Amino acid sequence: MSHFLTYNVLTATVASAIAYSSYFLLAALGETVGQRSGVLNLGVDGIMLIGAFGCYYVALETGNDWLGVLVGMGIGVVLGLLTAFMSVTLKAQQGISGIGVFIFGLGLSDLLFVRFVGTPLPVSPLPNVAIPLLSKIPAVGRMFFHQSLLVYLAFLLVPAISFVLYHTNYGTKVLAVGENPAAADSLGISVTRIRYSTVLFGSMMAGLAGATLLLLDGIFQEDLTQSAGFIAVALVYFGAWRPAGVMSGSLVYGIVTAVVLQWKSLGIIPTSAADLAATAPAIVTILALVVVAGRYKAPTELGKPYVRGA
Amino acid sequence: MKNEMKEGGSKMRSKSLKYRWLVPLVTVVALVSTVLVTAAPANATPKKTLKVALVAPSAVNDLAFTQSMVAALNGLKKSYNLKISITDNEFVVADAANVIRSYAKKGYNLVIAHGSQYGSTLQQLAPKFPKVSFAWGTAGSTFNEPNIYAYEAESNEGGYVQGYMAGMLSKSHTIGVIGPIDVGDAQLYCDGFKAGVLAEDPTATVHESFTGSFSDVTLMSSAAKAYVADGADVLTGSSQSVVGAIGVAKTSSVAWFGTQWDQSTLAPAEVVSSQVYNWKPVLEQIFTGIRAGKLGGATYDISLGNNGEKIAFNPSYPLPANVKAQAQKLIGEIVDGSLTVAQ
Numbered sequence: 330m331s332h333f334l335t336y337n338v339l340t341a342t343v344a345s346a347i348a349y350s351s352y353f354l355l356a357a358l359g360e361t362v363g364q365r366s367g368v369l370n371l372g373v374d375g376i377m378l379i380g381a382f383g384c385y386y387v388a389l390e391t392g393n394d395w396l397g398v399l400v401g402m403g404i405g406v407v408l409g410l411l412t413a414f415m416s417v418t419l420k421a422q423q424g425i426s427g428i429g430v431f432i433f434g435l436g437l438s439d440l441l442f443v444r445f446v447g448t449p450l451p452v453s454p455l456p457n458v459a460i461p462l463l464s465k466i467p468a469v470g471r472m473f474f475h476q477s478l479l480v481y482l483a484f485l486l487v488p489a490i491s492f493v494l495y496h497t498n499y500g501t502k503v504l505a506v507g508e509n510p511a512a513a514d515s516l517g518i519s520v521t522r523i524r525y526s527t528v529l530f531g532s533m534m535a536g537l538a539g540a541t542l543l544l545l546d547g548i549f550q551e552d553l554t555q556s557a558g559f560i561a562v563a564l565v566y567f568g569a570w571r572p573a574g575v576m577s578g579s580l581v582y583g584i585v586t587a588v589v590l591q592w593k594s595l596g597i598i599p600t601s602a603a604d605l606a607a608t609a610p611a612i613v614t615i616l617a618l619v620v621v622a623g624r625y626k627a628p629t630e631l632g633k634p635y636v637r638g639a
Numbered sequence: 640m641k642n643e644m645k646e647g648g649s650k651m652r653s654k655s656l657k658y659r660w661l662v663p664l665v666t667v668v669a670l671v672s673t674v675l676v677t678a679a680p681a682n683a684t685p686k687k688t689l690k691v692a693l694v695a696p697s698a699v700n701d702l703a704f705t706q707s708m709v710a711a712l713n714g715l716k717k718s719y720n721l722k723i724s725i726t727d728n729e730f731v732v733a734d735a736a737n738v739i740r741s742y743a744k745k746g747y748n749l750v751i752a753h754g755s756q757y758g759s760t761l762q763q764l765a766p767k768f769p770k771v772s773f774a775w776g777t778a779g780s781t782f783n784e785p786n787i788y789a790y791e792a793e794s795n796e797g798g799y800v801q802g803y804m805a806g807m808l809s810k811s812h813t814i815g816v817i818g819p820i821d822v823g824d825a826q827l828y829c830d831g832f833k834a835g836v837l838a839e840d841p842t843a844t845v846h847e848s849f850t851g852s853f854s855d856v857t858l859m860s861s862a863a864k865a866y867v868a869d870g871a872d873v874l875t876g877s878s879q880s881v882v883g884a885i886g887v888a889k890t891s892s893v894a895w896f897g898t899q900w901d902q903s904t905l906a907p908a909e910v911v912s913s914q915v916y917n918w919k920p921v922l923e924q925i926f927t928g929i930r931a932g933k934l935g936g937a938t939y940d941i942s943l944g945n946n947g948e949k950i951a952f953n954p955s956y957p958l959p960a961n962v963k964a965q966a967q968k969l970i971g972e973i974v975d976g977s978l979t980v981a982q
Contacts, residue, residue: 341868345861443728447698449856451886451905546860547890548883551730553857590858594817594848594865603851 336468342591343472343584350576350583351476351483352377352542356561357568357575358483358490359534364565365494366527367507367630368416371427373535374558375434376408380536382438385549386445388452397452398479398540405536406529408434413528417521420634431558439551446549454547455479479541484576491572503527507628510635520635535561560614567618569625581617585610685720689926692742693725694735695753696853697879703899704879704916708753711918719926730854736760743768748929751775755823756853761787765935772934774925777823779938786934790921792824793942794877794898795831797914797950799980800943800969801896802835804911805873806843807962808894809836815866816847817859819878825849828877828898828914831980846871856883863887885910894956903953912952912966920947944974 356373363370383404384397391397408430415426442449455477464474494500502523505513510520535558542557543549560582568574589606592598598606693712695705705727712723724742729735735757742750743764752761752775761773765784776790805814814836818829833845846866850858860883863874867887875896876884882905888895889906897903897913921939928937941947950970952958972978 335869338865338869341864345864443698447728448700448702449882451882451889454886454890546857546883547886548856548860550854550856590861591865591868594862595846595869596848 338591338595340468340471342587344475345591346580346584346587347473347476348480348545348583349586350579351480352538352545353557353561353564353582354483354576354579355479355486355541356535356538356558357564357579358486358572359531359538360562360565361531361568361570361572361575362490362494362503362534363527363531364631365507365570365628366503366524367510367628367633367635368413368524368528368531369423369427369562369632370412370416370430370528370531370535371424371559371562372408372412372430372434373427373531373538373561374554374556375431375438376405376412376532376535377539377542377554377558378434378438378552379408380404380539381543381553382441382539382549383536384540384543385452386441388544388547389446389450392453394453394455394544398537398544401536401540401543402533403536405533405539408536409529409532412532413525416528416634417524420636423632423634435552438553442549442551449548449550452544452547455544477544479537479544483541487572487576494572504628506635507630510630511637514635514637524635560611563614563618566627567614567621569621570628574621578614578617582610582614585613685930687930688720688722689749689929690722690747691724692739692747692750693723693753694729694738694742694750694757695725695727696730696735696756697728699725699727701879701900702902702905703881705753706900707916708751708918711916711922714919715922715926719923721926732756732760736764739773740764743771743773746771748772749774749925754853755820755825758782770934772925772929774935776921777825777827781936781938783936785936788925788928788935789938790918790925791938791940792827792916792948793940793980793982794824794828794914794916794948795834795980795982796943796973797898797948798828798831798833799835799838800950800966800973801875801898801912801914802832802837803839803969804835804958804962804966805832805875805894805896806836806839807959807965808911809840809843809873811870811872812840812843813866813870813872814843814845815863815869815871815874816845817862817866817874817876817881817884818847818849819853819859819880820851821849824899825877827982830982832875832896834981850880852880853878854880856880859884860887867891867893901951901953903951903955907953907955909956910953911956911958912950915949915951916941917947917949920945943970944976 380401384401387400388394388397415421416423457475460474464470502518506520506523514520564575564578567578589609593603697705699709726738749772757775761775762782765773765787772786774788777792778789781787781789816829818825836843836845848862859880863884864887873894874888877898885905888909894911895909899916901913901915903910924939
């Protein structure tokens with residue numbers, strides 16, 4: 330325990346927690362927007378996986394991480410089109426079609442990795458950027474203001490998406506489509522167009538989340554996300570479909586993940602209990618979900634395809 | 640009657656005289672054959688092809704465990720007349736079991752299950768295919784099966800040498816050791832490395848952890864980050880999953896010691912040296928045994944002493960001369976037996 334309570338380890342643990350939170354947050358924010366419009370996308374994890382592989386492969390071949398990030402987001406958009414086509418146009422059962430996208434992503438990313446790479450050669454992780462002045466604050470600076478640009482982006486998107494959802498015409502339409510698509514339709518709002526846009530945005534965010542995860546360590550491996558996409562979907566419920574709430578959930582998950590990894594590495598958690606300890610983040614999230622989510626109401630039309638006149 | 644016998648006797652004598660010229664011919668042929676056989680080199684290519692299958696957990700170019708075995712097999716391909724088939728990336732034991740069974744059914748002479756995790760699979764399969772030879776490692780047990788070979792790497796030896804060097808190089812006196820699962824050569828290496836550090840610097844803090852996975856690159860990376868955060872300035876690790884940890888060593892500019900394969904290409908400025916496996920001594924004994932009809936029941940190992948292991952110093956790393964000299968002295972002592980590294 331004494332090792333864990335040193336200044337260096339504590340600050341590094343919190344800094345890791347912030348970094349771990351970022352990819353959950355990006356995926357969950359995208360899913361939040363989609364769910365607010367009434368579309369449940371359970372394919373987030375699969376999109377993250379293919380986005381991460383796309384980012385990895387491009388970064389490995391070109392040495393350009395940012396090009397990899399763009400490719401990851403582009404893959405997200407393409408898979409978003411597929412998801413939206415199934416969920417919105419074909420009106421498929423959203424849970425099942427999402428699981429299909431997940432399985433597709435899991436299998437394809439592994440296949441491409443084995444076929445085109447094989448050995449998980451590292452790419453350069455994104456460098457940490459120190460925020461002037463703020464990064465000089467003792468302890469706090471190292472924990473919060475010495476992160477990669479994608480981590481900052483994830484947290485900056487929280488107020489940005491809140492603003493769009495609650496203070497813009499487009500956000501009002503999204504919320505209306507999620508709560509009462511028939512009424513929105515009667516007002517001339519295209520439910521299909523709104524839902525396509527939110528699903529595309531959410532999937533692009535999932536691809537970005539995969540790229541962010543990849544560039545934390547600069548390594549790809551089979552099932553890199555280890556169900557992070559499903560955790561992100563759970564965090565949307567945890568956060569009661571509000572960006573700020575989703576951020577809180579992501580931070581809780583990130584902190585527990587970082588602490589468990591740190592304790593395992595430093596021998597505070599014995600090897601025999603390591604597997605049990607690894608489940609801690611999920612258990613904490615589920616408990617928090619039970620406590621928090623039950624108090625809030627989901628978007629009324631969540632998961633229901635819209636059929637005019639039905 | 641006597642005359643008939645006489646006639647018969649003279650006929651036989653005349654026949655034997657008739658073929659008398661065959662005697663020197665047969666003698667010459669026998670002599671030439673003997674000379675040819677005895678003069679042939681001991682490693683002459685056997686005529687019968689030995690069909691060898693390798694089932695490995697990671698990629699053939701993993702810069703670690705699998706690549707070391709693939710290189711050794713390919714190196715012996717001609718001299719032992721091998722037909723080699725390889726299935727890699729079989730981290731999932733159940734999938735690997737199907738592949739191993741499939742090779743055995745296809746009549747391969749030897750199926751190498753290259754991973755400590757495959758032991759129970761071989762224990763179940765070997766009795767069902769008594770004419771097929773199986774080999775697995777790193778491990779010490781053949782399960783008393785007559786058609787299972789086991790092989791081990793005395794990685795504690797190179798681990799000790801590199802640990803001693805780490806102790807000399809570390810300025811923070813804090814060193815991180817990361818293993819996958821505490822079995823086989825991974826366990827031996829980590830134990831040896833730790834012993835080497837403490838032999839040189841008894842006051843050093845040596846963090847050691849096992850991720851519980853041979854394949855999880857990110858867990859190994861996370862452990863490396865934790866150690867660097869705690870002040871470690873030297874790291875090492877074993878298994879195919881070290882690439883992430885090497886990445887951490889690279890971005891944090893801390894020294895890295897490799898094992899199983901030369902890992903200097905992954906971080907030329909940080910990798911000090913690597914313990915490189917060469918499985919040829921093990922494979923040669925197994926191939927010779929199979930050709931002699933012995934399908935298993937023995938355990939072989941590679942070590943610094945039989946050239947199955949060597950320490951490859953990274954020429955790009957500015958290693959102080961005294962550290963390198965000490966390492967070479969320790970290697971010499973291990974090879975000549977004056978230093979024994981405990982297991």
